[in-house]
Amino acid sequence: MKILVIGGAGYIGSVLVLALLEHGYRVDVLDIGWFGSVLTLASLPRDAHQLKEHHLERYDQVINLAGVSNDPMAEHDPARNFVDNGALAAHIAYTAKRAGVRRLIYASSCSVYGYTVNELYDEQSPTPCTFPYGISKLQGECGVMHLQDSTFSVIALRKGTVCGYSPRMRFDLLVNTMYKCAVTDGKITVSNASLWRPVLDIRDCVAAYLRAVQANYSVSGVFNVASQNCTVGHVADRVKDTLLMDYDIPCAVEIQDVQDLRNYKVSTQRARNTLNFEPRYEIGDIVRSIHENRAEYGDINADKYYNIRVFKGLTP
Numbered sequence: 001m002k003i004l005v006i007g008g009a010g011y012i013g014s015v016l017v018l019a020l021l022e023h024g025y026r027v028d029v030l031d032i033g034w035f036g037s038v039l040t041l042a043s044l045p046r047d048a049h050q051l052k053e054h055h056l057e058r059y060d061q062v063i064n065l066a067g068v069s070n071d072p073m074a075e076h077d078p079a080r081n082f083v084d085n086g087a088l089a090a091h092i093a094y095t096a097k098r099a100g101v102r103r104l105i106y107a108s109s110c111s112v113y114g115y116t117v118n119e120l121y122d123e124q125s126p127t128p129c130t131f132p133y134g135i136s137k138l139q140g141e142c143g144v145m146h147l148q149d150s151t152f153s154v155i156a157l158r159k160g161t162v163c164g165y166s167p168r169m170r171f172d173l174l175v176n177t178m179y180k181c182a183v184t185d186g187k188i189t190v191s192n193a194s195l196w197r198p199v200l201d202i203r204d205c206v207a208a209y210l211r212a213v214q215a216n217y218s219v220s221g222v223f224n225v226a227s228q229n230c231t232v233g234h235v236a237d238r239v240k241d242t243l244l245m246d247y248d249i250p251c252a253v254e255i256q257d258v259q260d261l262r263n264y265k266v267s268t269q270r271a272r273n274t275l276n277f278e279p280r281y282e283i284g285d286i287v288r289s290i291h292e293n294r295a296e297y298g299d300i301n302a303d304k305y306y307n308i309r310v311f312k313g314l315t316p
Contacts, residue, residue, distance in 0.1 A: 002026040003213065004059045006048050006092060007066030009037035012107070012205060014168040016063070019206045020213070028059075032066070035310055038167045048092060056099035061213060063105045064092050067140070070172070071111070071262075072308040074133035077315045085136035090143025093154065103153040104144060105212045110158050110198050110224060112138045113264040118196065120229075122267040123158070123222045130261070141222060148220045155212045155219065160198030160226035160266065162205050164281075165289040169297060171305040174199065174232070175286045178239040180300050182251040183291075188240060191258035193233025196265040198226035201281035203289075211275040219274060227279040229265035238283035246284075247291060 002025070008017050009031035017039055020027045028042035030051075044055050048066050056062065067085040068074050074081035093104045113121050114129030127138050141156045148154035163175035171180040174197060178188045208225040230238075236253045243249040271277040303309040 001060045002028070002058060003061045003063060004028050004030060004042070004056065005063045005065060006030045007064065007107075009033065009039050009041065009168065010035060010065060010069070011166045011168050011170045012162060012202065013065050014038055015166050015202055016065075016206045016209050019210060023210065025213070034314060035168060035304065035307070048088060051092065051095050053095055053099040056096050056101055059101055061103040061105065062092065062096045062101050063107075063209065063213075064089060065107045067107070068133065068136070069307055071131055071133045073311045074131070074136060076308065076312060078132045080315060081132050082136050082139065085133070086139030086143060089140030093144040093147050097147050097152045101152070102217055103155065105209065106140060106144045106154070106156040108141050108156045108158045108222070109134065109137045110160050110226065110264060110266050111262070112141070112158065113266065115261050116196075116264040118263070118265070120265055120267050123224060123270055145220075145222065153217045153220045155215070156222045157208055157212060158222060158224045158266070159205060159208070160200035162200045162202050164202035164286045165293045166202055169305055170307060171300055172307055174235060175239060175283060176290060178236055179243075179287055179290050182239060182243055183249060184300065186250070187252045187254055188236045189254045189256065190232055190236045191256050192260050193231060193236070193255050195232045195260055195263045196229055197232060197235070198224070198229050198264065198266045199235065199283065199286070200225060201227045201279070201286050201289075204279040204281055207280070208271065208275065208277050211271075211277050215275055221274070223271040223275060223277070224266040224268050225271050225277055226266055226268055227281050228283075230283065235283055239287050242284040242287040243291070246288060
């Protein structure tokens, strides 16, 4: 099987591509290069907006990881956010289908749920998010799922907050940020300890994509994927406890009372039943994966580890 990973040089793609190669797939990577690349890119247009049918005719499946990747980036440039996460996703799916690609896998987000009032949400639940990032990911879902039929499988993975070590490392993600603050400042500051988040170890994330690739072509649909649902306060406690017990690194946790309209926890039962997705990792595992690769990072406050800083340098 030959697979094209669009946006494959990013945080998730840099781990996923290696896993696909290890499983024997032939893989090409297309990436615009905003954050550099630790991978070899394919001889395709760097900008996915320029993809034509003939570029995709050789592929069995396309995985679309491209787009604006978090709330700060989306709020900095809402127009680019809606184009890349919404319209571009539909363009890629449309072009792939016309080229004879058998499956498209779209990187969606649990951010579409917004504020869930502490209910456990599944894929049939309302998606009331009112922020640009969550709205745009839902638009992307609608665009790609509209094209699904008996000849074109479409799978959208609504991922929790992905965390853990990647060769294209980020320290602007929940657990990663807490780790950075703990080892550099000796303190983790929690804005609101009661808020729920679905957390996804990057290794479980990659496993979900592999299960999607391997699923029968009769399978299509939207799937929540997460390693576990946690309150932000619990995440901070687990980061603190893991660093102290495993590495003798002490830190404090400071709890504030800052309101946030993002609060959601999700059911992953559909992904378990249909994709055979079984998460293996918890918060302590994520912390260990980050710490055990600490020699690679250098200055963990460097701009390259924070997507919004790089993005602001690219967009006025």
